[in-house]
Amino acid sequence: MGATFIPLQSNATxxxxxxxxxxxxxxxGILIAVYVILSAMSSDQTLSGVQTALFSSLGLMGAAIANKETRFAGWMLVFAAVFITLSVPIAGSLNLLFLYMPAVIILGIAGVLCFLEPEEIREEEPE
Structure with a gap:
């Protein structure tokens, strides 16, 4: 008896x-933002946490469309990483940078991978 192999799905799925x-x-990013909001000692740290949560949700939206609109998703992911980094000076403490760094690095890598993927050529059907 031979082994049966299950065919792989297409790359689209x-x-x-x-x-x-x-x-x-x-x-x-959202989990870290919730932690920062709950443990904030000043309103500036709370604001930084809220901004991080908003930009992390932008990263989630970019991830959601990464299979269809790869370039646009790449821009969303890169912007999310950059703006999370820019929300650190608002709090006045660079200690938050170390908390936000894993989310920033992962979102940045995901954004760069979107730009490295070759763009699909779409042929429009004649009407």
Whole structure:
């Protein structure tokens, strides 16, 4: 008796690396933002946490469309990583940078992977 192999699905239905990394980075950013908001000692730290949560949700939205609109999702992921980094000086403490760094790095890598993927050429049907 021979072994039976299950054929692989097409690439269109598989989850891409950009989606998985964007999802991990967005969830990580939101969890860190909730931690910062709950443990904030000043209103500036709370504001930084809220901004991080908003930009992490932008990263989640970018991850959600990474399979269809790869370039646009890449821009969303890169902007999320950059603006999370820019929300650190608002709090007046660079200690938050170390908390936000995992989310920033993961979202940045996901964004770069979106730009490295070759763009699909779409042929429009004649009307």
């Amino acid at each position: 598989l989850m891409k690396k950009q989606f998985i990394l964007g999802l991990i980075g967005g969830i990580c």
